[in-house]
Amino acid sequence: MRILVLGGDGYLGWPTALHLSAAGHDVGVVDNFARRGYDSELGATSLVPIASLDRRVLAWRAISDRPLATYVGDLTDPVFTHHVIETFGPDAVVHFAEQRSAPYSMIDQAHAVYTQTNNVVGTLNLLYAIAELDPSIHLVKLGSMGEYGTPNIDIEEGWLEVTHKGRTDRMLYPKRPGSFYHLSKVHDSHNIEFACRTWHLAATDLNQGIVYGQETEEMAAHPDLATRFDYDAVFGTVLNRLVVQAACSHPLTVYGTGGQIRGMLDLRDTVECIRIACEQPAQPGEFRVFNQFTEQFSVRALAALIQEAAGGDVPIAMIENPRVEADEHYYHAEHSGLLELGLRPHLLGDTLVQSLLGLARRHAGRADRSLFAPSVRWHWTESPVGPQAAALVA
Amino acid sequence: MRILVLGGDGYLGWPTALHLSAAGHDVGVVDNFARRGYDSELGATSLVPIASLDRRVLAWRAISDRPLATYVGDLTDPVFTHHVIETFGPDAVVHFAEQRSAPYSMIDQAHAVYTQTNNVVGTLNLLYAIAELDPSIHLVKLGSMGEYGTPNIDIEEGWLEVTHKGRTDRMLYPKRPGSFYHLSKVHDSHNIEFACRTWHLAATDLNQGIVYGQETEEMAAHPDLATRFDYDAVFGTVLNRLVVQAACSHPLTVYGTGGQIRGMLDLRDTVECIRIACEQPAQPGEFRVFNQFTEQFSVRALAALIQEAAGGDVPIAMIENPRVEADEHYYHAEHSGLLELGLRPHLLGDTLVQSLLGLARRHAGRADRSLFAPSVRWHWTESPVGPQAAALVA
Numbered sequence: 001m002r003i004l005v006l007g008g009d010g011y012l013g014w015p016t017a018l019h020l021s022a023a024g025h026d027v028g029v030v031d032n033f034a035r036r037g038y039d040s041e042l043g044a045t046s047l048v049p050i051a052s053l054d055r056r057v058l059a060w061r062a063i064s065d066r067p068l069a070t071y072v073g074d075l076t077d078p079v080f081t082h083h084v085i086e087t088f089g090p091d092a093v094v095h096f097a098e099q100r101s102a103p104y105s106m107i108d109q110a111h112a113v114y115t116q117t118n119n120v121v122g123t124l125n126l127l128y129a130i131a132e133l134d135p136s137i138h139l140v141k142l143g144s145m146g147e148y149g150t151p152n153i154d155i156e157e158g159w160l161e162v163t164h165k166g167r168t169d170r171m172l173y174p175k176r177p178g179s180f181y182h183l184s185k186v187h188d189s190h191n192i193e194f195a196c197r198t199w200h201l202a203a204t205d206l207n208q209g210i211v212y213g214q215e216t217e218e219m220a221a222h223p224d225l226a227t228r229f230d231y232d233a234v235f236g237t238v239l240n241r242l243v244v245q246a247a248c249s250h251p252l253t254v255y256g257t258g259g260q261i262r263g264m265l266d267l268r269d270t271v272e273c274i275r276i277a278c279e280q281p282a283q284p285g286e287f288r289v290f291n292q293f294t295e296q297f298s299v300r301a302l303a304a305l306i307q308e309a310a311g312g313d314v315p316i317a318m319i320e321n322p323r324v325e326a327d328e329h330y331y332h333a334e335h336s337g338l339l340e341l342g343l344r345p346h347l348l349g350d351t352l353v354q355s356l357l358g359l360a361r362r363h364a365g366r367a368d369r370s371l372f373a374p375s376v377r378w379h380w381t382e383s384p385v386g387p388q389a390a391a392l393v394a
Numbered sequence: 395m396r397i398l399v400l401g402g403d404g405y406l407g408w409p410t411a412l413h414l415s416a417a418g419h420d421v422g423v424v425d426n427f428a429r430r431g432y433d434s435e436l437g438a439t440s441l442v443p444i445a446s447l448d449r450r451v452l453a454w455r456a457i458s459d460r461p462l463a464t465y466v467g468d469l470t471d472p473v474f475t476h477h478v479i480e481t482f483g484p485d486a487v488v489h490f491a492e493q494r495s496a497p498y499s500m501i502d503q504a505h506a507v508y509t510q511t512n513n514v515v516g517t518l519n520l521l522y523a524i525a526e527l528d529p530s531i532h533l534v535k536l537g538s539m540g541e542y543g544t545p546n547i548d549i550e551e552g553w554l555e556v557t558h559k560g561r562t563d564r565m566l567y568p569k570r571p572g573s574f575y576h577l578s579k580v581h582d583s584h585n586i587e588f589a590c591r592t593w594h595l596a597a598t599d600l601n602q603g604i605v606y607g608q609e610t611e612e613m614a615a616h617p618d619l620a621t622r623f624d625y626d627a628v629f630g631t632v633l634n635r636l637v638v639q640a641a642c643s644h645p646l647t648v649y650g651t652g653g654q655i656r657g658m659l660d661l662r663d664t665v666e667c668i669r670i671a672c673e674q675p676a677q678p679g680e681f682r683v684f685n686q687f688t689e690q691f692s693v694r695a696l697a698a699l700i701q702e703a704a705g706g707d708v709p710i711a712m713i714e715n716p717r718v719e720a721d722e723h724y725y726h727a728e729h730s731g732l733l734e735l736g737l738r739p740h741l742l743g744d745t746l747v748q749s750l751l752g753l754a755r756r757h758a759g760r761a762d763r764s765l766f767a768p769s770v771r772w773h774w775t776e777s778p779v780g781p782q783a784a785a786l787v788a
Contacts, residue, residue: 109519109522112522121507124507124574125507128503135774154561165547171570175566183581330561380526
């Protein structure tokens with residue numbers, strides 16, 4: 001198949017591009033390097049050194065003899081988006097190209113508007129390009145488990161059969177997320193479902209849990225193939241951040257009581273889920289939703305796991321939760337769709353945690369400990385300067 | 395109370411500003427005149443001549459001795475939005491300032507992106523301005539009954555108690571609307587609910603049905619106080635458009651079988667609902683939702699009503715539906731919240747239809763019959779030129 005990976009220079013996009021290429025697909029990578037720009041803005045860097053996209057592509061070509069087409073540009077530019085779809089002519093488009101940090105979206109008004117505009121407009125332009133150029137293109141869109149929030153009923157895969165006053169309908173699962181970032185993905189899902197229903201597009205919405213890990217089979221072949229590994233409080237996902245804290249002998253920072261339960265998955269499962277979704281596409285007119293995670297953990301259980309793997313000498317620090325969310329809540333989410341299509345999960349075990357700890361210890365000298373503390377608060381402060389200034393002085 | 399009416403120069407915003415002023419409130423009007431600009435773009439004009447905002451305000455001052463503060467600018471400009479809220483210091487903000495036509499949002503990619511950006515970013519900026527300057531300001535936001543689509547279960551007022559696998563939660567009512575415009579309001583509702591939950595803002599989301607009529611007590615005092623009356627296929631709401639067709643002895647155009655059922659209300663009830671919502675505000679942290687309509691009608695029942703009122707000699711033409719929507723469907727929507735707060739509805743009767751027919755006949759010389767036919771199609775055509783070109787040649 002010909003598969004275009006949007007956001008193919010990012011944490012997950014890059015390993016996905018390699019994995020699809022290794023599986024024999026013709027892969028193109030689209031990126032505007034926004035993620036590298038956020039590093040400059042926030043004064044952060046990947047714990048693991050990463051090569052430029054050009055070097056990455058050269059290294060992959062040298063190792064695999066497989067080319068990767070690259071397109072540099074912004075999906076919010078409709079001319080660029082149309083051009084890329086027209087030129088590459090994909091069978092499937094994997095869409096990672098969104099601002100993906102909840103704290104980043106909550107910095108201030110400008111970051112909230114940027115996040116929603118960037119994500120929603122990019123996806124709208126993509127829907128129009130697909131509908132106009134080739135409605136048979138399968139859209140594989142990255143959503144988030146965070147879209148659902150923490151309802152008091154079981155979370156189903158995108159749709160919910162509702163019986164009310166004696167009548168029944170299959171409805172979109174109601175969502176109440178906890179950040180303007182997660183809301184942008186809720187907006188995307190509504191727009192995409194409409195395009196499927198109205199224009200008969202085929203889409204798979206992957207509501208992904210929190211990803212951990214940094215290695216896949218393909219990336220192991222050369223250091224220039226490494227993907228980024230974020231540990232800062234803005235872009236670092238929880239398990240990755242805790243592992244780097246442990247490697248730096250820094251207290252493991254848990255927000256509130258750490259009773260927040262989330263679905264999680266190994267990076268190797270992310271890339272495999274994408275391959276499975278591409279190779280077994282949604283039907284024309286179908287808005288197919290999978291919950292893309294393999295296990296549920298509470299944050300305090302994760303912290304305990306890492307504490308134990310690290311030898312037990314690193315303390316756990318329960319700090320004030322910068323977010324507005326329930327510390328303790330019911331959580332049970334279905335995730336059978338991808339298993340039924342053939343996913344064989346890598347479950348979180350001591351070996352993986354030890355491997356991540358080893359990685360973090362090798363690169364611990366690159367870690368900036370000042371980036372561990374949350375710098376963005378969901379609550380408005382009493383201060384007249386507003387939350388951005390509060391974030392900057394935190 | 396001090397009440398700011400955003401979009402206060404529009405079809406509903408203007409009569410609302412007058413109604414609130416007449417009720418003794420201190421009213422400010424905010425507008426960027428986008429609605430008058432769409433007229434220029436589409437080659438359409440209000441059937442009833444309308445004065446400039448300046449003339450309107452002068453006329454109201456002369457009649458009522460009550461001033462209306464005016465602010466000209468765009469809510470997508472965060473500096474302007476912040477400035478207006480800070481300067482006027484409202485107790486309540488009534489937010490009509492959105493692109494409000496479903497067909498307009500479906501013209502092409504640019505109009506879809508404009509509609510969602512304009513509506514979502516304007517509302518985000520407003521939420522930030524309120525949260526930063528005065529979280530006690532009550533936001534009264536105009537939504538649409540069209541956000542719900544046509545589910546096979548009863549439509550409740552914004553929230554739905556769901557029991558699933560033995561557990562129960564109060565959830566946002568699932569929505570599946572039929573245009574990028576309606577989707578923009580779904581996005582707004584999700585963003586506003588989040589702001590209420592996270593920042594303890596107080597908001598009332600009014601999911602309004604289709605409004606008909608052109609007269610209120612306040613506007614009757616002088617011709618310069620008249621609000622616009624749209625009859626074109628892009629901005630004209632169904633009953634208003636059918637009445638003008640009847641006045642022009644033009645066939646009453648019904649899309650498909652006309653079995654589409656919609657909630658509707660008289661313009662006089664719109665302005666009264668807004669007054670009621672402002673004077674009995676939502677509580678801090680509350681996302682309160684009302685379905686703002688008074689009666690349900692099918693489109694073919696409306697057409698028959700108008701045909702009969704017009705003397706029976708104007709034919710009904712069932713034309714191909716330019717939209718993608720169910721022609722025949724279950725529809726039952728709750729709308730008790732505003733009645734409980736004191737709304738006394740003006741139900742649609744022969745007197746009102748006769749009065750509207752009289753109005754339309756007085757101004758029939760201004761009607762451009764070429765604007766009756768739908769010019770925007772929801773379906774993608776087979777033509778390589780795409781839907782915009784299809785719209786232009788229709």
